[in-house]
Amino acid sequence: MKSKQLFWGILFVTLGVLYLLVEVMHVRVAIGGFYHYWPLSLILIGLAVLSKNNYAKLTFSGLSGLVFAFVIFSFFARSWFPWEWDECDTNIHKIATTEQFSEPFDGKIKTVNASFKMGAGRIVLHGDDSNLVTLKSGGMRDLFSVDADRQDDNYNFDVSMEHVKIHVDDKSDRKLDIGFNNKPNYNFDFELGAADVDLDLTSLKVERVNLSTGAASCNLKVKEFATDTMDIKVEAGAASVRIILPREVGVQIKRETALASTHFDDFNEISDDLFQTDNFSSAKKKIFIEIEGGVASFYVTRK
Numbered sequence: 001m002k003s004k005q006l007f008w009g010i011l012f013v014t015l016g017v018l019y020l021l022v023e024v025m026h027v028r029v030a031i032g033g034f035y036h037y038w039p040l041s042l043i044l045i046g047l048a049v050l051s052k053n054n055y056a057k058l059t060f061s062g063l064s065g066l067v068f069a070f071v072i073f074s075f076f077a078r079s080w081f082p083w084e085w086d087e088c089d090t091n092i093h094k095i096a097t098t099e100q101f102s103e104p105f106d107g108k109i110k111t112v113n114a115s116f117k118m119g120a121g122r123i124v125l126h127g128d129d130s131n132l133v134t135l136k137s138g139g140m141r142d143l144f145s146v147d148a149d150r151q152d153d154n155y156n157f158d159v160s161m162e163h164v165k166i167h168v169d170d171k172s173d174r175k176l177d178i179g180f181n182n183k184p185n186y187n188f189d190f191e192l193g194a195a196d197v198d199l200d201l202t203s204l205k206v207e208r209v210n211l212s213t214g215a216a217s218c219n220l221k222v223k224e225f226a227t228d229t230m231d232i233k234v235e236a237g238a239a240s241v242r243i244i245l246p247r248e249v250g251v252q253i254k255r256e257t258a259l260a261s262t263h264f265d266d267f268n269e270i271s272d273d274l275f276q277t278d279n280f281s282s283a284k285k286k287i288f289i290e291i292e293g294g295v296a297s298f299y300v301t302r303k
Contacts, residue, residue: 250283
């Protein structure tokens with residue numbers, strides 16, 4: 001048996017067994033935070049690649065498939081399955097289906113730090129809102145939790161679905177629409193599960209984007225800078241991630257991938273896993289991208 005066959009076979013079998021345990025047999029499997037250990041699957045894949053002994057190669061491949069299955073399932077576990085989670089803090093804002101959360105714009109706010117921990121559904125983010133932030137949900141049986149606070153000229157905005165139960169038999173359109181004002185500078189942190197994500201940040205002045213995703217399909221567009229440099233870090237499991245950048249800026253990509261597929265249009269390979277655009281040295285504004293992934297697909301294009 002080939003190591004790739006063993007990897008995929010164990011991955012799919014494990015996912016199926018976990019789903020049956022939870023949905024059919026109603027067994028509580030507390031692995032909601034296991035996704036933090038996704039680098040372990042990369043280590044095992046690396047050991048499989050380096051192993052010359054066929055038995056060791058098969059062992060590491062099988063273990064990597066097992067670990068990666070638990071990583072993927074742990075994303076689903078946070079939001080898809082009807083388990084009992086701890087109650088949210090009483091001092092956070094909550095919004096229900098068809099309702100919205102909004103914060104009026106204040107010109108004294110210079111920087112917004114926004115964090116999103118989401119599971120399944122569709123997420124659309126744009127930068128043309130008259131408020132500082134507006135959040136609209138649709139198709140949710142339960143509540144999002146929103147925690148927002150202001151410290152001097154900084155506004156911290158955290159959205160979480162970790163305490164939300166979304167049932168797999170719900171056929172409604174689960175969608176979260178997020179609008180930000182284009183005046184402040186922005187730092188974004190996204191921790192996503194099996195979501196369909198459209199992050200149009202082209203009208204927002206972005207300093208940093210951290211994107212950690214499992215089995216998501218994600219489109220990320222950036223254009224405006226908070227300073228002369230922008231940092232983008234992407235960690236993906238079995239996701240498809242497409243990043244669209246402005247052509248006039250210089251871009252550098254550092255890649256750490258195992259079985260991932262990468263497509264970098266108009267980039268020069270400087271060394272192993274290091275890529276740059278032709279204008280990287282001369283460009284006034286630069287974007288630094290770090291990509292880490294398992295069996296993901298990455299596309300970076302310039303327009």
